[in-house]
Amino acid sequence: MKKLILAFAALSFVLTSCSNNENDITSEQSKIDMSDFYVYTNADVDETSKLTATKSPLKSCYTMVNLNRLLKENPGLEKKMYDIEYFTRQFIASKKPTGTPGGGPGGGTTDPPADTDTDGDGIYDIYDDCPTISGLSEYNGCPAPYANEIIIPVVINIIEKYDGQVTQEQIDSQIAILNEDFNNLNSRTVNTPLEFSTSVANFDITFTQSSVKRTISNKKSWGTRDAMKFSSQGGIDATDPSTYLNIWVCEIGRGILGYAQFPGGPEATDGVVIGPNYFGETGGNYGHGRTATHEIGHWLNLRHIWGDGGCSYDDFVTDTPTSDGPNYGCPEETINCGTVDMTMNYMDYVYDDCMYMFTHGQNDRSRSLFTSGGYRYSFVD
Template identity: 65%
Template structure:
């Protein structure tokens, strides 16, 4: 798999515990290993997905290709994503000092500017949502469809998906409750005769006939339109341009519709990317990880509704994870470490701290 690495070096952090008087009582060294971090990925897995499914008109997720494009167009993005990942691993290390995420191929990197010790935000999170609908005719995307999608997001990010009862015993203790509530703040609508908006963010620009984002530091923006190319959706990872931050979902896969991808889980998957989750297989082979400790290593996506166990790289795949490519009805869990990884974004110096910071 073709990969481009930043120059990486291991970093030693001094974490100091203090008593109530502010006097140092312990001092431990925590190593933040960034040697496996990479951002560019090969797109071959998505080509393979079409062949495996036998549905050449379906592309479950275009997020990694979108990331590659943004990296090429924004020279500073790679460094910003490195800094966010460093912050994330520091956050995880201070919460779980016995291990750090990762496990992919080695590399080298220069030290980033060390961020301050992140202060966790452990309370409930409310994320206001702006739904930007670009439709061929007025009412093509109904209010009921929009409301159903908000309800599905709240179900999935609060561990209320009824199918979670099907999680195999080996993964049962890993099921996480994100404790995130999504609220519908605004619906922006525009009619357009355009039948395909593509994947270069044209739907996010009024100058290109789309709808401009609403304050992406305080609102999750979701664009609903005909993407084209059989693409269900795509997202932007933390660190990308503020004007295009959010997720895009094709009209037929947004909320409760019909078919194997008609239960609104495309949005759950894409919001997972928006919350800094990679695909469950790490977008590579057995030597590449998703930077999450409690998800099994895998060599590629799963499709349809796989039987358990499905074995890859010497372990059972977590096919029911929202960050795989299975049908909507067959994905029904996030893990504890995925939750911790996303929570780093809302820490005091996290990329999405503005969602919990009232200032």
């Protein structure tokens, strides 16, 4: 009889423990708000109207149009993107420690003395008062001191009209520009308006040229349905997208600068497409390599700065202001949705020389991809 009682007690303990664990998991999941998440946009209409403007067609990124197409062609993609977004928000939420500042992994440290340029940027600002926290972390708006540089090998797939149309100088300049932009080395960052000066982030991502593949084609334009990504259609097949960033350089047509594929899309088409006139240093308003920076931002799960909708839409980044549309040219200041637009952000549509920053929130989104369980973890595993 005693054994029977003990057995019931043990079973009761196990069931209670399981119940508590389930409650803990449910409680943790309930903290992640996904109510604002969306995938489909009006990009099909918006981008077409830009390209068909009667007076002066506007240059365009076709990433969101491409996303709409892929969502229609792949019924499971929306759920996959939802899961990636959930993981992203969970990662960001988990990196906000509670308790005493500086008490992160490894025991923490004390706060630096006030009025000291502790981050070595030559000026005293709010980040100099941030506690030093080891590992991947964020505290009260302080930047996350990511411990490890991410190295991304790039395969450049060139589909050109004649041999050497895209020069090695273009390729070298593009890689250099990417390393400037993703390591906060763009010299124009000194022009950052005061209200955004503490938001500028260093992604600590280095791009390396792995290989260059070329093929000749007399095709006038390749469009935006990924034909350039398949040798069976005259293009070049992707090189292992789990460990290489594939960039296709080819004539897209209709004034489209480029387009990218968000995390979660088909593996065979994962990567970025850029028109040859917008790849590397070629001159002109959109010829200084920032199309690649913008499109790789999408590849790293960043939305357009205005969220591809009205004021009620968002790019899912807390430190970028709400807006209702893109900016063009080199605007002095624009105000939409009651706030000043961050026009200089790489995820807007301004001229190449007028975009020069990412934010800490954008960095957090992209970094989540490379953490254990993240969509692009295979790049660092």
